[in-house]
Amino acid sequence: MKKIAFVRLRYLPPSETFIYEELKNIKRFKAIVYTHRKINIKRFPFPRIKHLPSRTSKIARKFRRKKIRLIHARFGNAGVKLMSVKKRLHIPMVTSFHGFDLPSKRNSRKPYHRKLRVLFKVGNKFTVPSRQMKRQLIRWGCPARKIKIMYSGINLQKFSYKRRENKTNHISLISVGRLHRKKGLNYLIKAFKKVHDQHPSSRLVIVGDGDQRRMLKRLIASLKLKKSVKLKGLIAHGQLTELLHRADIFCLPSITTKDGNHEGIPNSIKEAMATGLPVVSTKHGGIPELVTNGRDGLLVPERNVKSLANKIKQLIKNPALRLQMGINGRERVVRHFNSAKQVRKLEGIYQKLIKKG
Numbered sequence: 001m002k003k004i005a006f007v008r009l010r011y012l013p014p015s016e017t018f019i020y021e022e023l024k025n026i027k028r029f030k031a032i033v034y035t036h037r038k039i040n041i042k043r044f045p046f047p048r049i050k051h052l053p054s055r056t057s058k059i060a061r062k063f064r065r066k067k068i069r070l071i072h073a074r075f076g077n078a079g080v081k082l083m084s085v086k087k088r089l090h091i092p093m094v095t096s097f098h099g100f101d102l103p104s105k106r107n108s109r110k111p112y113h114r115k116l117r118v119l120f121k122v123g124n125k126f127t128v129p130s131r132q133m134k135r136q137l138i139r140w141g142c143p144a145r146k147i148k149i150m151y152s153g154i155n156l157q158k159f160s161y162k163r164r165e166n167k168t169n170h171i172s173l174i175s176v177g178r179l180h181r182k183k184g185l186n187y188l189i190k191a192f193k194k195v196h197d198q199h200p201s202s203r204l205v206i207v208g209d210g211d212q213r214r215m216l217k218r219l220i221a222s223l224k225l226k227k228s229v230k231l232k233g234l235i236a237h238g239q240l241t242e243l244l245h246r247a248d249i250f251c252l253p254s255i256t257t258k259d260g261n262h263e264g265i266p267n268s269i270k271e272a273m274a275t276g277l278p279v280v281s282t283k284h285g286g287i288p289e290l291v292t293n294g295r296d297g298l299l300v301p302e303r304n305v306k307s308l309a310n311k312i313k314q315l316i317k318n319p320a321l322r323l324q325m326g327i328n329g330r331e332r333v334v335r336h337f338n339s340a341k342q343v344r345k346l347e348g349i350y351q352k353l354i355k356k357g
Contacts, residue, residue, distance in 0.1 A: 001030045002354060005063055007052065007082055008074040011035035012044045014234055015178045015208070018152040018267045018339075019074060020044045025343035029350055032066060034059075056084045063089055069354050070094065076101035080115045083122045092124040092353035096150070098264050099129075099182075099285070102136055105260035117141050124353050127346075129264035130286025150346060153339030154267060158237060159274035161330045162245045166319045171202045173312065174247035174277075176240065176268040179210030179231075182261050184253035184282065186212075186219055187305050191253070193223045194309035199316055204229045205243060241275065248322060249315050250277040254284045255302045265290045270337045273297075273329030278322045280311045290337075296329035 004026075011033055012020060023031060023046060034052040041049070053059050063071075063085065071086055071093040073079040079095030086093040107113050120126070120142040127150040128134050134147050173192065177183045185206060192204045206216070206229070213231065220229045235243070244250070250272035256262040263285035270290065272279060279297030281287050291297040298314065300307035315322050 001028075002069045002350075003030045003032060003067055004070045004072055004350060005034050005066075005068045006031045006072050006074070007034045007078045009035060009052070009078050009081070010037045010039055011049060012040055014040055014043060017044075017237065018154070020046075021155055021339040022152065022343055022346065025340055026347065027343075028347045029070075031072075032068070034062075056088065059085045060088045063091075070350055072096070072350075074098075076116060076119070077112065079119050079123060080112060083115075083119050087122060092356065093122075094125045094127060094349060094353065095119065095123050096127045097129075097133060097137065099133070100261045102133065102140065106140070120146070125349055127349075130289050132286045132289070133264050148349060151265065151337055151342060152267060153337045153342040154270045154274060154333070155339055156274055156334060159241055159244070159271045161274070161276045161326075163276065164248055164319075164322065164326065166323070167248075168317060168319060169199075169201050171199065171249065171316050172247045173202065173204045173249045173251055174207065174243060174272070175204070175251050176207040176244075176272070177252060177266060178208050179206075179212040179216060180261075181212060181257045182255055182263060183208075184255040184302070185216055187253050187255070187303055187308060188251055189216065189219050189223065189225070189229060190305045191308035191312065192229065193225060194305070195312050195316070196225065196228055198313060202228070202316065205232055205247070206230070207232045207235055207240060207243065209234045240271070244272055244275045244277060247272075247277060249280060249312060251280045251308075251312065253280075253282045253300070253302070253308055254287065255282065256284065263287065270333050273326075274333045274337075276326035276330050278315055278325035279329065280308065280315065290332070291329075292332075296325050296332055 033049045036052050071082050073082050073095045076097050126147050129152050137147055138144055254263045265286040279291050282302045283299045284302055293299040298311040300311055
C-alpha cells in the first residue's frame with residue numbers, strides 16, 4: 001500500500017473534526033500523520049503519528065526512509081513549510097486551504113504571503129472547501145487548473161435526523177463553533193436580546209471555547225441574559241448530537257474579521273442540518289453554497305443584528321417552515337457532504353498524482 005505523509009503542524013485542534021473524519025476514511029493509501037505538536041490525542045486517536053522535524057533536510061530523510069509517495073499538507077502554512085521537501089524528493093504534494101490560511105487582505109511584507117506565490121508554482125494540487133475560496137486562490141495567483149473544490153464531509157451516522165415538536169414557546173437556539181471573532185457570536189447574543197424581549201421563554205446555548213469567552217460572558221451579563229444564554233464550552237461529539245436534537249434552531253452569524261480571516265463552509269452548520277435543524281446564518285464565505293436562502297435556512301448580511309433577530313423570530317413563529325427547512329437541509333447534506341464519499345474523491349486525486357510521478 002502506497003504511503004502518504006499527512007502533515008498538520010498541530011495535531012489536532014478540537015474544531016478540526018472534519019480533518020479527523022477524512023483521515024480515518026482513507027482506505028486505499030497508508031496515511032502517516034506528521035506533526036510538530038501533538039494535542040487532543042485521546043479525542044482524535046490515530047495509530048501512525050510521527051514527529052515532524054523543523055529542518056528540511058531532516059524531514060526529507062524521514063520521508064525517504066518511510067518511502068513516502070505523496071505529501072498532503074493541511075493548511076497553507078504547512079504547504080509553505082513542505083514545498084522545499086517536495087522539490088528535494090521529487091514527489092507530488094497536495095495542499096488544502098480552509099480559511100485563515102488565505103486572508104482576504106494581502107501584505108507583501110509578510111514572508112508567508114510572499115511564499116504563497118511560490119507554493120502555487122511548486123504545488124501539484126490545491127483543495128478548497130468552497131467555490132468562493134477557489135476564486136480567492138485564483139486572485140492570489142494560483143492556476144485554476146490546479147484547484148479542486150473538496151467539500152469537507154461529516155459522519156452522517158453520528159448526526160441522525162430528528163423531527164422537532166410543533167411549538168412556538170420554549171424555543172431552544174444553539175450555536176456551535178470556536179469562540180473566535182469570525183464566528184460573530186457577539187452579534188448573535190445582541191440579536192438574541194431582541195428575540196428574548198418578545199419571546200421570554202426562548203433559550204440560547206453556545207457550544208465551544210476560545211479567546212472570546214470572557215468578552216461574551218461579560219456581554220451576556222450586561223444584557224441581563226445570564227439565565228437564558230449558556231456558554232457550554234467544549235463537549236464530546238456524542239453530547240453535541242444530543243444538544244442538537246434538543247434544539248429548534250441553529251444560528252451561526254459568521255463575519256470577515258479586520259485582518260481578513262473568514263470561513264470556508266463551517267462543519268457545524270452541516271452537522272446541524274444533518275439533524276434536521278433550520279439554520280440562520282450570514283451571506284459569508286462559502287455558507288451560501290451550503291445554505292440556500294429560504295429553502296434550508298435564512299441568510300442575513302454580516303454584522304446586522306436587526307436582520308438576524310428578525311429571521312430568528314420568523315422561524316420561532318412558523319413551526320411548519322422550521323420543519324420543512326430541516327427536511328431540506330438533511331437531504332442536502334446527505335447528497336453533497338457525506339465524509340466517506342468525499343474521501344473517495346480525495347483518494348482519486350492521490351492516485352492520479354502518484355501515477356504521474
